[in-house]
Amino acid sequence: MDRMCISCIIGIIVNIIILNYVLNLEKEECSCSHDWKRDVVKVTSGILIVLSIVIIILNLANLKVYSNVLIALLYIVYIIVSIAHLCVTFMYYMDLNSEDNCECSQNWMKHALIYPIIVLLVSVVIGVINMVVMWPTISKKMALNNKSKNNSNRNSNRNSNRK
Secondary structure, three states: OOHHHHHHHHHHHHHHHHHHHHHHHHHOOOHHHOOHHHHHHHHHHHHHHHHHHHHHHHHHHOOOHHHHHHHHHHHHHHHHHHHHHHHHHHHHHHHHHHOOOOOOOOOHHHHHOHHHHHHHHHHHHHHHHHHHHHHHHHHHHHHHHHHHHHHHHHHHHHHHHHO
16 A cells, blocks of 8 residues: 555544544534534545545556546645645634633543644645655656557558548
8 A cells, every 4th residue: 555545544534533523513512613614624524535535446446547647636636625624624723722611612622633633734745745756657657648649549540541
């Protein structure tokens, strides 16, 4: 299993933790946690979980060049959503941390929110490194694939012109 899958697995675990915490606050009807950030955290956590699963499946399926390009594009989306998710989750954590009179957010789970943010940040950094390392290989494969398609198209055009 390569670094990309490991990064996605870490991302899945972290986002499940974050999603569970936010859903628990919502279930408890915690008024100080009711904010647009909570909704964004829920949605982006879900998106990241789904993207991670799709990337892992495509990566393990080991489909040829097309899947590498698809994985790269999905990973770019994953990184963009992760960065937005990290920023909003951190702001959400800071808001919860600043509420002194809020009983529902004054438990250990509030502080548990920051640890997944740190792990997710590390996961995103690993993902960016993977993209930088992986991109030359994908570019070469795409160039070779396009070259072979162009050659096969020329050959088929020559054959059809001879008929």
